[in-house]
Amino acid sequence: MIENRPFLTFMAHTVLILGVIVVAFPLWLTFVAASHDAVRMSELPLPIWPGTHFFENLDVVLNKGLWGGDGVGVSYMLVNSMIMALMIAFGKISISLLSAFAIVYFRFPFRMGFFWMIFITLMLPVEVRILPTFEVVANLGMLDTYWGLTVPLIASATATFMFRQVFLTIPDELLEAARIDGAGPIRFFIDILIPMSRTNIAALFVILFIYGWNQYLWPLLVTTDQDMYTIVMQIGRMLEAGESVPQWHLVMMTTLLSVLPPVAVVVFMQRLFVQGLTETEK
Amino acid sequence: MASVKLDNIQKTYPNGFKAIHGVDVDVQDGEFLVLVGPSGCGKSTLLRMIAGLETVTGGELEIGDKVVNDLEPSKRDIAMVFQNYALYPHMTVYNNMAYGLKIMGLSKSEIDERVKNAAGILELTDEQLTRKPRELSGGQRQRVAMGRAIVRKPSVFLFDEPLSNLDAKLRVQMRVEIKRLQESLGITSIYVTHDQVEAMTLGHRLMVLNSGVVEQLGTPIELYERPASLFVAEFIGSPAMNILDTKISEDGESVDIATNIGLALGNGGLPDYAGKKVKLGVRPEHLQLAEGSENSLPLTVTLVEHLGADTLVHGHFGEDETDMTVRRSGTLKTVPGDKLPISITRENIHLFDAETSRRIDL
Structure with a gap:
């Protein structure tokens, strides 16, 4: 649709700018709070322009931690979160690719039955099955390990469903051509299907990475060892710091740090993300 | 080089639908046989059975004196050109042609020689070999699809309506090229089309199929001069009889x-x-x-x-x-x-x- 009406253009921009402000303002306040010291943050009104303590706060959060006691920073928690999010994203993508491959390309008894079984797990996110899952993980001795953090979250009906749809759009002739070329199922999967679903994999990676990074409840349950804490948990724990007043400037600095990796993933994979969700031509 | 022998070939689908009712034909070494008929007559099914993409539910299929009923497509020593070309969209033209050879386990130099040779026959430039299929025109994609078949050095070429996605002018041009190519390579070919002009001009012999039954098998002139049934009479010739x-x-x-x-x-x-x-x-x-x-x-x-x-x-x-x-x-x-x-x-x-x-x- 090509129209040239100045008023419409003006309205569209107004709405978009308002939207950006609504989304960006809290982030701005987070940044501002992270750049002041504790004293300024306890005075009213709260600041709306940045202060001068940004790097000082960054140093404290990364290397010394929050409370007087342990003196451990949050940098290793960023690493934990990163490992967890990557394991969840890659795990989910691999499992879903394989199950979608099986469901679309192989004829076996109860094929659709299996598909629907995978599909109804959409109704069983970890929050619903938290006690039995915890017991299983505990019995397997996976508490306080990366496996315990990630494996229960890996099975994914959404991703399986999405890859199924992607595979269904790939013409049958390609499979036939590959069969005549002598490619077996695994070769076809690796040489043809995966490269052809590249953009979809990238789009899903963005979504799943953020899903993994944002996990809060499950890491809270399965980790008791501070070495396994994730950054998102840490924000919650900072707010519960005993009787004292929350150290807002440090909490906000931690929040800022926890927002950066997902933002970076979105920014760098933006083009593939859009392609993967909109491209239909194969 | 091989002959293809169909002995009472039948196809019944699991739902009971009988698509092919017993076809007998002996395709000679180097012959160009065209399967022709209206849509739904079973011609593509028959070709796909020869290729090994559909199971044969009755009769015996021989390629080069070997019964191939239960062999995988890649073991049948055939190559197929598809209607929509079925090129791998993420691979370059070169890799599209080389893919099957890599799986065969040929050496890099052998693959390179075969691909370059095929590209030469089909007049594909080196620059075009580095492109992706989507950057080529319809006629060029058609050539690549044929190149992928040629490099395999098969005993039998199978063509499944390869020209139906081209515009009229290009179709005539490619038709001539296919004919010339088949004659110079001398490879046994089976070609499916619904276009009777293509059938008449390309085939040494034509097999007219109707609802899974062979109406007539013969040279183009025989079919034109002595149609064996009303169906063949109306199908061959334009405008119709x-x-x-x-x-x-x-x-x-x-x-x-x-x-x-x-x-x-x-x-x-x-x-x-x-x-x-x-x-x-x-x-x-x-x-x-x-x-x-x-x-x-x-x-x-x-x-x-x-x-x-x-x-x-x-x-x-x-x-x-x-x-x-x-x-x-x-x-x-x-x-x-x-x-x-x-x-x-x-x-x-x-x-x-x-x-x-x-x-x-x-």
Whole structure:
């Protein structure tokens, strides 16, 4: 649709700018709070322009931690979160690719039955099955390990469903051509299907990475060892710091740090993300 | 190089639908066989069974004296060109052609030699080899698809309507190239098409299929001159053969084309069919203009099509307004509403049994 009406253009921009402000303002306040010291943050009104303590706060959060006691920073928690999010994203993508491959390309008894079984797990996110899952993980001795953090979250009906749809759009002739070329199922999967679903994999990676990074409840349950804490948990724990007043400037600095990796993933994979969700031509 | 032998090949789908009702054919080494028929006649199914993409549910299939019923497609020593080319979209043209060879486990230099050689035959430039299929035009993709078949050095080429996605001009051009290529490589080829012009020009022999049954197998000229059934008669030739409902006279000596217009059969006539209804076929190009002849049909012209080299005249005659098309070379000056006297000659008619639709030999 090509129209040239100045008023419409003006309205569209107004709405978009308002939207950006609504989304960006809290982030701005987070940044501002992270750049002041504790004293300024306890005075009213709260600041709306940045202060001068940004790097000082960054140093404290990364290397010394929050409370007087342990003196451990949050940098290793960023690493934990990163490992967890990557394991969840890659795990989910691999499992879903394989199950979608099986469901679309192989004829076996109860094929659709299996598909629907995978599909109804959409109704069983970890929050619903938290006690039995915890017991299983505990019995397997996976508490306080990366496996315990990630494996229960890996099975994914959404991703399986999405890859199924992607595979269904790939013409049958390609499979036939590959069969005549002598490619077996695994070769076809690796040489043809995966490269052809590249953009979809990238789009899903963005979504799943953020899903993994944002996990809060499950890491809270399965980790008791501070070495396994994730950054998102840490924000919650900072707010519960005993009787004292929350150290807002440090909490906000931690929040800022926890927002950066997902933002970076979105920014760098933006083009593939859009392609993967909109491209239909194969 | 190999022959292909189909012995009572049948296909029944799990739901009970019978797509192929027993096909027998012996394709000679180096022969170009065309399977032709309307959509849904089973021609593609038959080709896919030869390729190994569909299971054979009855009969025996031999390629080069080896029964291949249960062999994987890649083990049958065949190569196939698909209707939509089926090129791997994420690979370069070079890799598209090399993929099957890599799986065969050929050395890099051998692969390179074969791909370059095929590219040379098909006039694909080195620059085009580095492109992705989507950056090529339809005709170029078609060449790549053929290149992918050639590099395998198969015993048998299978073509599944390879030209139907091209525009008319390119289709004629590629048709000639396929023919030339097949002749120079001398590889046994089986080609599926619904286009009878393609079938007539390409094939050494044609197999006309209708609902999974072979209507006729023969050279293009045989099919044109002696169609074995009404179906073949109407299918081969463009514009299609005129079919008239007629009757053999009571004495069996002549065929009554219209009231008071009969055509003597000679040769003793058809005593078995005396007084019976038959279908009479005559090709548009075999109808003569008969100025002043008394035994002519008065054709009322309804539409004139000028093709340049030819003129097609559509019209009807008689009380029941039987439709008829006449093809005359050159330009014929006539307009709708005119009456054209048309004559049918004895040598150019085809008679078919009204019940079985089979040819009646005179």
